[in-house]
Amino acid sequence: MSLRNNQDHSRFKDIIRGRIKRNLKEYIKNGEFISKQGNEKLSIPLPRIDLPHFKYGENQGGGVGQGDGKEGDPISGKPQEGEAGAGKAGGAPGEHAVETEVSLDELADMLGEELELPRIEPKGNNRLSNRRMRYSGIHHVGPDSLRHFKHSFKNALKRQISMGQYDPKNPIVIPIRDDLRYRSFKPVVNPESNAVILYMMDVSGSMGEEQKEIVRIEAFWIDTWLRRHYDGIESRYIIHDAIAKEVDRETFFHTRESGGTMISSAYKLGADIIEKEYPHDDWNIYLFHFSDGDNWSVDDTRLCVGILKSRILDRVNQFSYGQVESPYGSGQFIKDLDEHLKEHEKIALSEIKDKEGIYDSIKDFLSQGR
Amino acid sequence: MPKQLTKELQQMQVEVEKAAKGYGLDFFRACYEVLDYDEMCMVASYGGFPVRYPHWKWGMEYDRLSKTHEYGVSRIYEMVINNDPCYAYLMESNTAVDQKLVMCHVTAHNDFFKNNLAFRHTNRRMIDDAANHATRIRRYMDWYGVEAVESFVDAVLSIENCIDPHADFIERHSKDIIDEEDERFFGEEKVERLPSSREYMERYVNPDDYIEYQKKKLKAKKEQQKHFPVQPERDILRFLMAHAPLLRWQRDVMDIIWEEAQYFAPQGMTKIMNEGWASYWHSKLMTEKMMEPSEVIDFADRHSGVVAMQQGQINPYRLGIELFKNIEERWNMGRFGPEWERCTLMAEKRVWDKKLGLGRDKIFQVRKIYTDLTFIDEFFTHDFCKQHGYFAYGYDKKKQEYIIESREFEKVKQKLLASLTNAGQPIMSVVDANYENRSELLLEHEHDDKDLDMQYSKETLKNVAKIWTRPAHILTRVEERTCMLSFDGTQFKEKIIDRAEK
Numbered sequence: 001m002s003l004r005n006n007q008d009h010s011r012f013k014d015i016i017r018g019r020i021k022r023n024l025k026e027y028i029k030n031g032e033f034i035s036k037q038g039n040e041k042l043s044i045p046l047p048r049i050d051l052p053h054f055k056y057g058e059n060q061g062g063g064v065g066q067g068d069g070k071e072g073d074p075i076s077g078k079p080q081e082g083e084a085g086a087g088k089a090g091g092a093p094g095e096h097a098v099e100t101e102v103s104l105d106e107l108a109d110m111l112g113e114e115l116e117l118p119r120i121e122p123k124g125n126n127r128l129s130n131r132r133m134r135y136s137g138i139h140h141v142g143p144d145s146l147r148h149f150k151h152s153f154k155n156a157l158k159r160q161i162s163m164g165q166y167d168p169k170n171p172i173v174i175p176i177r178d179d180l181r182y183r184s185f186k187p188v189v190n191p192e193s194n195a196v197i198l199y200m201m202d203v204s205g206s207m208g209e210e211q212k213e214i215v216r217i218e219a220f221w222i223d224t225w226l227r228r229h230y231d232g233i234e235s236r237y238i239i240h241d242a243i244a245k246e247v248d249r250e251t252f253f254h255t256r257e258s259g260g261t262m263i264s265s266a267y268k269l270g271a272d273i274i275e276k277e278y279p280h281d282d283w284n285i286y287l288f289h290f291s292d293g294d295n296w297s298v299d300d301t302r303l304c305v306g307i308l309k310s311r312i313l314d315r316v317n318q319f320s321y322g323q324v325e326s327p328y329g330s331g332q333f334i335k336d337l338d339e340h341l342k343e344h345e346k347i348a349l350s351e352i353k354d355k356e357g358i359y360d361s362i363k364d365f366l367s368q369g370r
Numbered sequence: 371m372p373k374q375l376t377k378e379l380q381q382m383q384v385e386v387e388k389a390a391k392g393y394g395l396d397f398f399r400a401c402y403e404v405l406d407y408d409e410m411c412m413v414a415s416y417g418g419f420p421v422r423y424p425h426w427k428w429g430m431e432y433d434r435l436s437k438t439h440e441y442g443v444s445r446i447y448e449m450v451i452n453n454d455p456c457y458a459y460l461m462e463s464n465t466a467v468d469q470k471l472v473m474c475h476v477t478a479h480n481d482f483f484k485n486n487l488a489f490r491h492t493n494r495r496m497i498d499d500a501a502n503h504a505t506r507i508r509r510y511m512d513w514y515g516v517e518a519v520e521s522f523v524d525a526v527l528s529i530e531n532c533i534d535p536h537a538d539f540i541e542r543h544s545k546d547i548i549d550e551e552d553e554r555f556f557g558e559e560k561v562e563r564l565p566s567s568r569e570y571m572e573r574y575v576n577p578d579d580y581i582e583y584q585k586k587k588l589k590a591k592k593e594q595q596k597h598f599p600v601q602p603e604r605d606i607l608r609f610l611m612a613h614a615p616l617l618r619w620q621r622d623v624m625d626i627i628w629e630e631a632q633y634f635a636p637q638g639m640t641k642i643m644n645e646g647w648a649s650y651w652h653s654k655l656m657t658e659k660m661m662e663p664s665e666v667i668d669f670a671d672r673h674s675g676v677v678a679m680q681q682g683q684i685n686p687y688r689l690g691i692e693l694f695k696n697i698e699e700r701w702n703m704g705r706f707g708p709e710w711e712r713c714t715l716m717a718e719k720r721v722w723d724k725k726l727g728l729g730r731d732k733i734f735q736v737r738k739i740y741t742d743l744t745f746i747d748e749f750f751t752h753d754f755c756k757q758h759g760y761f762a763y764g765y766d767k768k769k770q771e772y773i774i775e776s777r778e779f780e781k782v783k784q785k786l787l788a789s790l791t792n793a794g795q796p797i798m799s800v801v802d803a804n805y806e807n808r809s810e811l812l813l814e815h816e817h818d819d820k821d822l823d824m825q826y827s828k829e830t831l832k833n834v835a836k837i838w839t840r841p842a843h844i845l846t847r848v849e850e851r852t853c854m855l856s857f858d859g860t861q862f863k864e865k866i867i868d869r870a871e872k
Contacts, residue, residue, distance in 0.1 A: 003408065003409065003412045004412065004420070004421065005412045005415065005416070005428055005429060005432055007424055008424055008425060008426055008427075008428040008429035008432070009428075009429035009432055009433065010429070011424075011425075011426040011429055011520075012426040012427075012429030012430045012432075012433060013429070014426075015426055049430060051427060051524060051527045051528050051530075052528045052826045052827075052828075052829030052830045052832075052833065053527075053528050053529065053530065053531050053826060053830055054529075054531065054532065054795065054796050054798050054815075054822060054826065054827060054830050055795065055796065055822070055823050055826055056794075056796055056820045056821070056822060056823060057820070057821045057822060057823040057824065058823065062762065062763045062764030062765055062772065062775065062785065063683070063684070063762075063763060063785060063789050064684055064760055064761070064762055064763070064782055064785050064786045064789065065683060065684065065760070065761055065762075065763050065774075066679050066684070066685075066688070066689075066758060066759055066760050066761070067679055067759060067761075068759065069761065069774050070774065071761075071774050071775065071776060071777060072773055072774065073773060073774050074766075074769065074771045074772065074773050074774075075763055075771075075772050075773065075774060
C-alpha cells in the first residue's frame with residue numbers, strides 16, 4: 001500500500017542524499033564503515049534539516065518547570081524547546097542531529113556521482129555473456145502454444161463492443177485472427193564478467209598505524225565501488241617488506257611487520273598469481289599497491305619497472321599505485337614510476353597526504369573507468 | 371485507506387456524545403476515521419489534514435514520526451482537526467479503553483474549537499481548502515517547475531510565524547489618512563477645532579495656542595506618513611505579499627501559506643487551555659459516565675501518562691487540567707472576588723466555603739473568552755503556584771546547565787507569561803520599507819531580554835531578502851548591544867550600533 005505522501009517523503013530523501021553528498025568527504029575518511037558490506041545499512045549523523053525562522057537563541061531566558069528541587073539545583077534533562085506540534089507532549093529530543101540510514105551501495109553510488117567516476121565497462125563481456133530468453137512481450141503473431149488468452153479475449157471483447165456485436169444477455173465472445181495475441185520473447189544479455197583485485201601493501205617498518213589506516217579506508221572504498229560493477233569479485237592480498245607473501249584479508253589489514261623494503265618482491269608475486277590463476281582474456285584485473293615510497297635501492301626500483309612493463313601492465317585493466325605520506329619515507333618511488341611509465345595509459349598514480357586526501361585519491365584511481 | 375467505524379465504535383461515539391451533551395458541551399458533528407499507524411503518521415505529519423500542498427517538510431516530519439513510533443519512543447493516540455464537521459482519527463491498534471478515552475478527549479477539543487473566541491474567525495472548511503491549496507501549488511509546479519516553486523515555498527515558510535495572530539480581531543491602522551487632495555481644498559483649516567456654538571466663544575474654546583498645537587500634531591502626522599509603512603507592521607508575511615515585486619503565482623503561494631498560518635495561529639495561542647479542557651473532560655466523562663469497572667486500571671495508566679510531570683518543562687495537559695480544576699473549586703467555594711482577596715487570615719481562608727456552586731458555569735465561561743496568555747494571567751495564582759510546585763529556571767553560564775532560579779511567585783509567573791507571549795516567538799516587524807532611501811527592508815526585533823538565534827536569523831533574513839528582492843536588515847540587540855544584521859544579496863554584515871536613546 002502506498003501513502004499519499006510518497007512524493008513528499010522521497011523529496012525529503014533526495015534532500016538528505018544531497019546533504020550526505022555535500023559532506024561525503026567527512027564520511028569517506030571515517031573508518032567505522034569498514035566492517036560493512038553491500039546492502040547493510042549505515043547510520044550517518046546529519047545536521048538537523050530545518051526551515052529557518054526567527055526564534056530565540058539557545059539558553060536564553062529559560063522557562064518554567066514543575067517539581068521538586070531547591071533554588072540553584074540543576075534540573076535533570078535538558079529542557080526541550082516548546083514545539084507546538086500535534087500529538088502528545090515530547091516530540092523530537094533536543095538534539096540537533098538526525099541519524100539517517102543509507103546502504104553502503106547507495107553511498108558508493110553517491111561517491112560515484114560526486115567524484116564523477118565513470119561507470120566501468122567490463123572487458124570480455126562478449127566472450128562470457130550469458131544470453132537468456134525472457135517472455136516479457138506481446139506480439140501479434142506467434143505459435144498457438146504461446147497464445148495469451150487474457151489479451152486475446154480482451155481485444156475480442158473490445159472489438160465486439162465497439163462494433164455493437166456484443167449482447168450482454170448472451171455474452172459470447174468469438175475472437176477472430178486480428179484479436180489474437182501471443183507471448184513473445186526478448187533476449188536478455190547478462191554479461192558475466194570476472195574481476196579480481198589484487199591489493200599489495202608495504203608493511204615495512206616505516207608504515208605506521210596511521211598510514212595503514214589510510215590504506216585500509218581507501219582499499220575499502222575502492223572495493224565497494226568495484227563491487228558495484230562486478231557481481232563475483234575476488235580480492236587477493238599481498239603484503240611485503242623485503243619479501244612478499246600472500247595473506248588473508250584480516251592479516252592484510254592488521255599485520256604489523258618491520259624490515260626493509262623490496263617492492264619488486266611483491267610485484268613478482270603479483271605477476272605470478274595473475275599468470276597462474278587469472279588468464280587475462282577472461283578476467284578484469286585491478287592492481288593496487290600502497291606504500292610509503294621508500295624502496296630499498298635504485299636497482300630494485302628498476303627491477304619493479306621492468307616487471308610492470310613486461311609482466312603486468314599489458315595484462316591488467318589498471319595498475320594503481322598509492323603513496324601514503326610517512327614521516328620516515330623518502331617518497332622517491334612515485335617519482336621513479338612517473339618518470340619511467342608516464343606514458344603508459346594503464347597506470348594511475350596518487351599521493352595521499354592524510355585522511356583528507358583519501359577522497360581525491362579515490363578519484364585519481366577510479367576516474368579512468370577501466 | 372480509512373476504515374469504517376466498527377459497530378462497537380459507532381455505539382461508543384453515540385454514548386460519549388450523549389454523555390458530553392448532558393454536561394453541556396456543545397460541539398460540531400464529529401467524523402471519526404480509523405487509521406493504521408503508518409497512515410496516522412502520515413496524517414499527523416500533514417498537521418492532521420488528509421491532503422496538504424506538496425513539500426518535503428511533511429516528508430521529514432513523517433520520517434521522524436514513523437521512526438519514533440517504530441522505536442517505541444512515542445505514539446500518537448489521536449488527531450483532531452478544527453473543521454466543521456470536525457474530523458478525528460483513531461489509531462487502529464488502540465484498545466477499547468483507549469478509543470473511549472480518545473473520543474471523550476476529542477469531543478472536548480471539538481467543543482473548544484467551536485466555542486472559544488480565538489477560533490471564531492478560523493476557516494471551518496479548512497480540509498477542503500487545504501486540498502484546494504494543494505491543487506493550486508501543484509499546478510504552479512507543473513507550470514513553473516518544481517525547483518522554482520519549491521524554493522519559493524521554502525523562503526515563504528521561513529517567515530510563516532511572522533504573522534499577526536490577532537489580525538482578525540483588531541483594526542491596526544487608523545483610517546484617517548491625510549489625503550493630499552483634501553489638504554489643497556481645506557488648507558490649514560483642516561486642524562481639528564473643538565465645537566463651539568457661539569461665534570464669540572470661538573476665541574476661548576479654540577485659543578491660538580491650541581490651534582498651534584493642533585497644527586503641530588498634524589504636521590508630525592504628515593511627517594510620519596512619509597514613512598512606509600506608516601506604523602510598524604507585524605505581519606511581515608502579509609506586508610511582503612502586498613508590497614514585494616512578485617509574480618502572480620508567487621503572490622498566490624504566499625496567500626496560501628498566510629491563510630494556513632492564520633488558521634493554525636489560535637491553536638498555538640490556546641495550547642494549555644485546549645489540552646487542559648480536553649483532559650478535564652475526558653477524565654470527567656470517563657470516571658463519571660463511561661467507564662466499566664474493568665477498565666479502571668487501563669484508564670488510570672493512560673491518564674497518568676497524559677498528565678505526567680517532567681522536570682524542566684511545562685506539560686500543557688497537566689497545567690491546563692489543574693487550572694481548570696482549581697477554578698472550578700474556587701468558584702464552587704466562593705474563593706474569589708474582593709472579599710476573598712482582602713482576607714488575610716489564613717485560618718479563615720482555609721475553611722472558606724460559601725457553597726456557591728458556580729464552578730461549572732465559570733469554567734464554561736473561561737473556555738469561551740480566554741486564551742493561554744489571559745488564562746494564566748488571571749488564574750495562575752500565588753496559592754496555585756505554591757501548591758503545585760512551579761519554579762522558574764534559567765541557564766547558568768558558569769555551570770553550563772539549567773538550574774532552578776527561583777520559586778518566587780512573581781518570577782515564575784513572569785517567565786510563564788513571557789513564554790506564552792506571541793506563542794513563544796520573537797516579535798518582529800517591518801519598520802521601514804525604504805530604508806536609507808534605497809527601498810531596502812528594515813525589520814526590527816522587539817527585544818525582551820532574549821536574544822535571537824543568530825544562525826537562524828541569518829538564514830531567515832536571506833529568505834526575506836530573496837522575497838523582497840532588495841537588501842534586508844534586522845535591528846536587534848545582542849548581548850546588551852544594539853546590533854544591525856544586514857544581508858545584501860550575497861553576504862552578511864553585522865554592525866554594532868549604540869544608539870543614544872538606549
